[in-house]
Amino acid sequence: MLILAALMLGACQAAEPLKLPENAEIDAAAAGALAVDALSAQIAERHDRYAIYYTPEEYAELFRSVSGSYSGIGVYIYPDEAGRAMVYGVMKGGPAYEAGVLPGDVFLRLNGDDLSSLTYDEVADSLLGFVAGTQLELTFLRPDDGEVVIKLKTAKVEIPTVESVMLDDEVGLIKISSFNMTTGEQFTTAYNDLAEQGMQGLILDLRDNGGGEINSALQVCNYFVPDGEPMMYITDSDGVYYYTSNRAATDLPVVILQNGHTASASEVVIGAAHDCGMATLIGETTYGKGIVQDLQQLDSGAGLRFTSAKYSTAHKNDIHGVGIVPDIVFPMPEDADNLAAYTMEPEQDTQLAKAVAVLAEKMVAKSNENQTN
Template sequence: MPRIWRQIGRGLLALCVLVTLAVGVGVATHFREVEQGVKTYALLRFQALQPISTDKLMEGAIRGMVEALDDPYSTYLDAETYRKLQESVTGSYGGVGLLITLDEKDKRVVVVSPFKGTPAQRAGIKSGDYITAIDGRDTTGMDLETASNLMQGEPGTRVELTILSAGDSNPRKVALTREIIKVPTVDGRMLPGHPGVGYISVTMFNEQTGADLGRELNDLRQQGMQKLILDLRNNPGGALPAAVDVASYFVPQGPVVYIADQKTSEPLMARGYAQPLPLVVLVNKGSASAAEIVAGAIKDTKSGTLVGETTFGKGIVQTIFPLPGDAAVKITTHKYLTPGKHDINKKGITPDYVVPMDPQLEQQVLAHAPDLERDVQLQKALEVLGK
């Protein structure tokens, strides 16, 4: 008998939470929907053949509320997924080195870009490839966090991805061994045969990127750098503050980006690091999110020239809200506008000089960048700097 009363008590508590939530958000007029929710809870809790805990039902309710936004970038993060997301932003994690998104038309998992020097890049996975299955599990309708979580794991373990490339009719299976993925930031050098020209590749934006870039710029200046090529190709983005930091080395005092919600827009200002020099920025369809913030700021302020292909077009910002129990929800809360108030979401940024590159050649040259012999976009950047 006590066990029955405990179940009833927990059930009543959960019902009170549901009803209180409904009243609290002003949905008193939706009595039928509230009634459906309460009845569904009772049926699942006490009539389903497979027993389920109140905790699981409440987690499912939270997931369902977030999924109701119909936004591939908004999701519920359980404690483990939230921990892994924090690792990827702050340092390193075990995985294969892919940034992914959802194709908005058919809701399939698609690669934004592989990280340089990772198992995914070495296996030939490239921007625009679809991931149709992970370890045999169909990704149709799968949310981004679940897909990322399935690909991450202990270094040395294996994961099999089923990949469908554009123009191919049959998918291929790619077996990858997970490694410690040290989230890449900055790599730079002086270009041989081109006196005074420095080259810096920024491959992602995390908490260390701004400081790493500052050190690299100082080092190259000491080596005689007078002009710079900044390579943001296949840069999937990352932390917004890091993007503002990076842009601040190149754009003058003023807005780097405007962050807008439904009612207002607020400028995020350059931090005053800029030491102007002739600058060309390389971009492509794998340049996304924070990389587009930097590219857009440089283009709109005329601090440099963009060369390459139109960028990915992710002009929205997600905010992570921690929940009790070490979980969190990630919700799209804002969009961003370039300093010229351009909304680039689903449009991307068109460079000043559009230089297409064959996808297979692009994969090869970016794996060994800077490739002065075969990289036509880099060659165009040098031509522009020469002018």
């Protein structure tokens, strides 16, 4: 951090000295922290187009999302048509789920304090900061039922990033929305669950997945790269090194869905699976973010995200600024461009339908190969 600070000081232009009124009182610690923040933000903006400065509040929220868990009640909050904070999703197994909170419930009060005049962001913030085990009393307005009072205790809530389902008796679908510190474990659970249900082919949906925690992405890569083979290469100030798979790859036919919002850690998975010949790619060219970033918390509680290295795929392909072109280019219809892949109804999802058809052909080919052998 001292080296970084020296670099920042050398890179910043001289500024006019700050003039304060006589007898002005300042908090020296706070002023020093703000100065470091300002320098950090300036060096980031000048030398790293992907660097981001976070306020203390933003950094805390980012860390919660990356860590994969937080202490809370386990709900997704979004404004309803009137702008009120409404529950639009409940995390299965969380305190709210167990206590009977339902999608559509509108927040009215928390421990007797009025919430109805707050924005949905403010309501979400009011539910954070409680240690696990804290007793809360929530009052909701429920359609058709009026006011509903629910008592529950906060708990450690795992943030789900993986969804899975059997599309039929043989085809499994795993959707990864982002990569946090628990995504690798979630993927393993989902994969094993589908395997127990008789999965014979897998569709991995990485559309709109902007990346995240790299170690979880590598855990997923293990399923698509033969044991001991390289999964990705890293180039940083110390040189070049690589990560290898530590388990046997799946023997199932695999199709991966991707689009222009598929980036970073998602591209690590796609690059590894495709370079090793383990997957057919369908959709659109990925974003092309071939860099590794670190998070650094500053003394003020604020934080920086900055580029620390570049990566290339298992076959040393540099995808930065280029992306990964699918084997089968299959864009969504123009009238569906405004629909995120994770919110549209299955019958609208023409890319998924194409993936099912291609996977069926791969499964038949594998079956014929097994019979020949």
